[in-house]
Amino acid sequence: MTTTTPTLPPVDFAARLSGRAQRMTVSAIRELLKLTQRPDIISFAGGLPAPELFPLADIRTAANAVLDRYGPAAVQYGTTEGHLPLREWIAARTPGLTPAHVQIVTGSQQGLDLLGKILIDEGDVVLVEAPTYLGALQSFQPYGPRYVDLPTDEHGIDVDALETVLKATPAKLLYAIPNFQNPTGRTLSLERRRRLVELTAQYGVLVLEDDPYGKLRFRGEDLPSLYEIALELAGGDPEGSHVIYSGSFSKTLVPGLRDAWVQAAHPVIEKLVQAKQGADLHTPIFNQMIITELVGEVLPRQVELVKKAYGERARDMVARIEQHFPAGVDFTTPEGGMFLWVTLPEGLDTTELFPRALERGVAYVPGRPFYARGGGANTMRLSYSNATPAQIDSGIRALGETIRGALD
């Protein structure tokens, strides 16, 4: 719909879009989340960290300290690789790692995009969990991957099925969220982690380990990351790891400063630096300096605070689900993170159910968009991170009624 004077011919923008742009789609969730922002709706839909836990006073102190200490350098152009003290802090978490193995990115989403950009050619096979993080699918999609779904169960990716896939299909990349996965909340078992790392190494497939929630374990024991396992198998040499690790401060500190990182072997980081330079020159230096102020004392305290709160909320939601949902509904019991996953009896469709849930004042995310290759019509993602006990009680009750209504 263009209106023009006779002096300029109308512009047909659609005809000028790249193939890449044509592969991009409007996020179903994005459109849907707009509906859930009504104040009368209890929303378990968004993946928002609890804002009442944000360390606002510390952020204020840090912002002022950074301006005092660095002066104009806090708001001048910075280096593409990122603020060195922050990269040093990140590298120091893993023996053998140096700042040269760390690239700061503007939120882990940027890491996914840049890694897609430097790794995925049109038609390249990318192995993904079924279901997986929708935002990763969105990041990779413009680059034209061919997704192959990896079946998952309560312990994460089925590694026997993975081996079958690897034998049959030459793949470029495996994308996985081993800890408290988005959307399922599931955690990949230690045995499967080892097997996944070995199998992918054997078949020459790079692994992108996305770990935004790893520090937020509120039950059970921490497991080594895929990256740590690969590093161990490579004799501690980061150059020998075929696992690329994506970490973030969005879920442990705050998301709105957009600070995250990628750690990987030099050849990956070198190319990532080039990609990043073309993409946005560098992540805001002021924000990186603020985060650096916080990682020492505030971060560990925040992690404890957030874990405790999310643990209580998860327990609460599970208890209410047991109380209010009808028989035949399955759900996951996460050991950390922000999400749990609900599977309704076959034949129900959570997309169709959504308007009815909204009528009852509750929102969730229908599961279908999390499947790269379709499926999951009877699934939904619930987030407990940003809900009070009262909201969990009445929201889950309303959702139970919605499900019961659909079963009648």
Add this chain to the structure above:
Amino acid sequence: MTTTTPTLPPVDFAARLSGRAQRMTVSAIRELLKLTQRPDIISFAGGLPAPELFPLADIRTAANAVLDRYGPAAVQYGTTEGHLPLREWIAARTPGLTPAHVQIVTGSQQGLDLLGKILIDEGDVVLVEAPTYLGALQSFQPYGPRYVDLPTDEHGIDVDALETVLKATPAKLLYAIPNFQNPTGRTLSLERRRRLVELTAQYGVLVLEDDPYGKLRFRGEDLPSLYEIALELAGGDPEGSHVIYSGSFSKTLVPGLRDAWVQAAHPVIEKLVQAKQGADLHTPIFNQMIITELVGEVLPRQVELVKKAYGERARDMVARIEQHFPAGVDFTTPEGGMFLWVTLPEGLDTTELFPRALERGVAYVPGRPFYARGGGANTMRLSYSNATPAQIDSGIRALGETIRGALD
């Protein structure tokens, strides 16, 4: 060079890079700028805004005000399109424009990257000034454009040559910096602006107008942007403009908060929102809120301050060049912005000269990397924005000696 234990086969990362990654190159300037950071070097190389002019106290006040006013929302996830009050302020600058025509980006570099992503298919012809902004070439390069150089003179792009090119070559996009161009400092004349807008509309070529310096005119009269001319020809309807405008706060306020925008017709913005969502979800909301605090009173004051300072520095540098450079050296006399452009007699090579200039304690950027298709061996870019009168005097004197030495 990978070292591994027998358990993991070595990883050949190079073999796994995408075609896109293989098209990326290390920026010659980036490597060179590292050499110029020695404290004993007077550098006219970097395109850094003058840090002593940054409104640090205002930024501090704004940061604290934003945390007070918005609380956790200042550091929570934000919308992909950007902070609405900032988009409203940007839209209000141009009659007919609405916030729906404005996308906030993480520095104008991100706008260039995302526009390249949604517009450029491999082999698409992109028309660029010869020379042009190196960073734009870097942004577009991964998407595989075929660059066609547009000849320029002291008034910018030669529009007769443009017409010849348009007749001969179906092009997707024309990329131009009409005001105080990087690297030449030249400004496209009003008559040529009109002709460029009409010709590209007639031949169905989109225009990307990059305008980071437009507000920094210290001599002469402001000219309408290509965007404003296209809008006028389209009867004031933003949907009829084939010009896409890229604006930035990096040169008028500070670069380190990484806040810029793209304004364009809806179909472009809609696709840009999708691309941006996959690329980094959104620009840091805290930073956008700080900028919004500053655009009212601080920005106009800063623009006056910066214009005055850069105007004096430009005059100073021109005067010293006239005094110290040998005959046969040409240079531009900018009416705004941060750069001027020097052309040495044919046969001299500014890349070869560079180490000799460094020995004399002065640095510049050799002109060659600014040419998409080669050439410009005898050219160099000088930045005056971040230099004191004393530095300009002794730096230009040293550069003059270097050039004389090469001519002997």
